[in-house]
C-alpha cells in the first residue's frame with residue numbers, strides 16, 4: 001500500500017484520482033507545525049503540495065520512507081531540493097498547468113495599475129465619484145520590459161503584443177533568432193532594457209542570482225513613472241527600493257502578487273498610493289488548479305507504481321521505456337560499483353567512468369548514478385539510491401568525471417570505471433551479454449570474462465603454473481564449491497601478472513582466505529559480494 005500525504009488544498013479532481021487509485025491511501029494534513037510535519041512525513045511514501053507547506057531540510061531530516069514530493073505548480077522554492085536529493089527523494093513539479101493563468105494575472109495587475117482599478121473601486125464604495133483623480137494610461141503604444149522569457153514570460157509577451165505594446169525581453173537563454181520569431185526585441189542585459197520601458201514585469205524563478213535582481217541601482221535606470229509588476233516570486237524586487245522609488249516618483253506604480261515571506265499581511269507597500277497587491281493568486285483559477293492537481297497526482301502515482309520520473313527538478317527523467325532499455329546496463333554499472341568498492345578497499349578520491357559504443361547514445365547519467373550507488377551502498381546502506389548517489393559521492397569530496405566514446409571497443413557497448421585513492425587505482429570494465437547477463441571483461445588491465453554474480457574471490461598473482469590448482473585445493477579443503485572461474489593475464493603473455501576471479505557457491509571461511517593469501521605468488525586476494533544475477537535493487541525493478 002502506497003501512502004500519500006496532501007499538504008495543501010488541491011483541486012477535488014486530484015483527490016478523486018487518489019480515491020480511485022488501487023493500492024493507495026491518502027491523508028489530507030494541512031498547516032502542520034514543523035515538528036508534527038516532520039513526524040507525519042515519516043509515515044508516507046509520497047507528498048503533494050502547493051506553495052503553502054514548507055519542506056525544509058529540518059522537516060525532511062532523518063526521513064527514511066518518503067520517496068517523492070510533487071509540487072502541484074511551478075515554483076519549488078518551498079522545498080529544500082538539496083536536502084531532498086541527499087535523502088534520495090525525487091522532487092517533481094507540474095510546469096505548464098498554471099502558465100496561462102499566471103500570465104493573465106500579471107496582465108490583470110498591469111491593467112489594474114494603468115487604470116487605477118483598485119483605488120477607484122475603493123473610492124467609489126466609500127461614496128466618492130472621483131473621475132478626474134483616476135485618470136489612467138493606455139497600454140497600446142507603450143513598451144513592456146520582461147525579465148525571464150520562459151513559459152509565463154512568453155505568454156505575457158504575446159498578450160502584450162495583442163494590446164499593441166512593444167516588448168523588450170531579457171533572458172540569458174533568449175537568442176536573437178527566438179526573439180525575432182516571437183516578434184519582440186531582445187535586450188543583451190537588464191541594464192539595456194531598463195531605460196527603454198514603460199512597464200516592467202519579472203518571470204524568473206527565485207534563485208541566488210535573481211534574489212534582489214531589481215534593486216536601487218536598477219530602478220534608478222528606469223524612466224520616471226514606470227510601473228512594475230511581480231507575479232513570479234517575492235524577493236526579486238527589493239521592497240525598500242520600491243518604497244523609495246514610489247516616494248520619489250521614479251516609480252509610477254507597483255503591483256505584487258508574491259512576497260518574500262508568505263503569508264504576508266504586513267508590508268511597507270500596503271496602502272501606499274499607486275500600489276495594488278494580491279495574495280499569491282497567479283495560479284488561483286479553477287482551470288489551473290484542476291490541471292496542476294490532476295497532473296501532480298498522476299506524477300506521484302506513476303512514480304510510486306511504475307518508477308517513472310517525469311518533470312523532476314532534482315534528477316534526470318526516467319520513463320518506463322527508458323528504464324526497460326537501460327535496466328541491463330544499469331545493473332552492470334551497479335555491479336561494477338559494488339565490485340570496485342570492495343576491490344579498492346576504501347579511501348576513494350576520484351572516479352572516472354568511460355562509456356563506449358552504442359550505450360553512449362542513451363542517457364548515460366543513469367549509468368553514472370547506478371555505478372555511484374554500487375560504489376557507496378556498502379557504506380551507506382539503504383539511504384542511497386539513484387536520486388541521491390552522485391550528490392552523496394560529491395558531498396564526500398570524491399571527484400567524478402565521465403567520458404563517452406561513440407566508437408565500440410571489443411563489445412557493442414561497455415562501461416569502464418577507474419577508482420583511485422590512498423595510492424591505489426583499480427579499474428574494471430563490464431558489458432552485458434544478451435539482456436541480463438552482466439559480465440566483467442577487464443580488471444586492472446587484465447582481460448577476462450567473468451560472471452558478475454554472487455560471491456567472488458578476486459586474486460592477483462604471478463602468472464606461473466600451479467596457482468589455480470592450489471587455490472582450488474584450499475577451497476576444496478574448506479568445502480567451498482567453485483561454480484565458475486576466469487583468469488586474465490596482462491599483455492596476454494605468460495609470466496607477468498594475472499588476475500583470477502572465482503564464482504563461489506558460498507562465502508569462504510576466513511581460514512580459507514588466509515590460506516589463499518599465504519600462497520607466495522598471490523599478491524592480493526579479496527572476497528567480493530554481489531547480488532545473485534537477476535536480483536535487482538528496488539530502484540531498478
Ligand SMILES: NC(=O)c1ccc[n+]([C@@H]2O[C@H](COP(=O)([O-])OP(=O)(O)OC[C@H]3O[C@@H](n4cnc5c(N)ncnc54)[C@H](O)[C@@H]3O)[C@@H](O)[C@H]2O)c1
Nearest residue numbers: 074075102148149150151152171203204205231232282283
Ligand atoms: N504567482 C503565481 O502564482 C505563480 C504561478 C506560477 C509560477 N510562478 C513563478 O513564475 C516563475 C516563472 O515560471 P515559468 O513557468 O515561466 O518558468 P520557466 O522556467 O518556464 O521560465 C523561467 C525563465 O527565467 C529565466 N531566468 C532565470 N534566471 C534569470 C535571470 N537571472 N535573468 C533573466 N531570466 C532568468 C530562465 O532562463 C527561464 O527562461 C516560476 O519560477 C514561479 O516562481 C508564480
Ligand SMILES: O=C(O)CC[C@@H](O)C(=O)O
Nearest residue numbers: 050051073074075283284
Ligand atoms: O500553489 C499556488 O497557488 C501557487 C503556485 C505558483 O506560485 C507556482 O509556482 O506554481
